Amino acid sequence: MTTDLKNNVLLLRTAGTKKGNTMNLLRVDASIRSEGSVSRQLGDAVEQQWRQQHPDGTVTRRDVGSAPLPPLWHAGVPGSHLPPEQRTPEQARAAALVDELVGELLAADAIVIGAPIYNWGVPQGLKQWIDLICLDARLAASDGTFLAGRQAIVVESRGGGYDPGTPREGWDFVTPYLTRLLGDAWGLELSFARAELTSADQNPAMAFLREQAKEQLAEAETSAASHVTAVLDRLRSGARTNPSR
Numbered sequence: 001m002t003t004d005l006k007n008n009v010l011l012l013r014t015a016g017t018k019k020g021n022t023m024n025l026l027r028v029d030a031s032i033r034s035e036g037s038v039s040r041q042l043g044d045a046v047e048q049q050w051r052q053q054h055p056d057g058t059v060t061r062r063d064v065g066s067a068p069l070p071p072l073w074h075a076g077v078p079g080s081h082l083p084p085e086q087r088t089p090e091q092a093r094a095a096a097l098v099d100e101l102v103g104e105l106l107a108a109d110a111i112v113i114g115a116p117i118y119n120w121g122v123p124q125g126l127k128q129w130i131d132l133i134c135l136d137a138r139l140a141a142s143d144g145t146f147l148a149g150r151q152a153i154v155v156e157s158r159g160g161g162y163d164p165g166t167p168r169e170g171w172d173f174v175t176p177y178l179t180r181l182l183g184d185a186w187g188l189e190l191s192f193a194r195a196e197l198t199s200a201d202q203n204p205a206m207a208f209l210r211e212q213a214k215e216q217l218a219e220a221e222t223s224a225a226s227h228v229t230a231v232l233d234r235l236r237s238g239a240r241t242n243p244s245r
Helices: 038-053 075-077 089-106 124-135 139-141 175-185 206-238
Strands: 004-005 007-011 023-027 058-063 110-118 149-157 189-197
Touching: 023 038, 038 058, 038 110, 038 149, 038 189, 038 206, 058 089, 075 089, 089 124, 110 175, 110 206, 139 149, 149 175, 149 206, 175 189, 189 206
Parallel strands: 023 058, 023 110, 110 149, 149 189
Antiparallel strands: 004 007, 007 058
């Protein structure tokens, strides 16, 4: 195995990565917690299954939670409307970062995104990642087909419960947003695995929900692993169309 670290991206390569059937998994983590993060735990389950079922594969990690992207979106917006020779140095840096992030997506056969819910929405680091990628002119012009055929697994964690009939029903703004953006706007084929009630262990008022929380986490890990199997089956069957790569 070889390991390369550049610009907060960790690329892990296993033996045989030059084979023609090698596939790459892009892992994006957005939790600000390095320890005790449920979304990272679910991401680990996906990565472990990927490595077990595709030992010749590669994994690229982009951690926007513990290593936030530089705040360049404000420069990237006006810079995206200018030819390269007219951009300021900051706009040029923004454009280079956009190219880097989009390049990671285009190099991936499958993607796993760890998305905890913060204040009923996506984490700031994940939103920044999304906003920068949306500056790419090719994506804007693709009409929802830019990443068509690529598989994405979204692993979500929520401190409370948001199912129908719960007090917070309708307060989850993560799943609808990611479904619309990643699926409809970017063209990814999405699967979801989610664990709720993750705050039960720390919140005495939720102590009566701890067993249910454990069950939900176990179910989410099983679901995440099964999604990997389904994704690899589709990829190996040649189901992915890849007009952008």
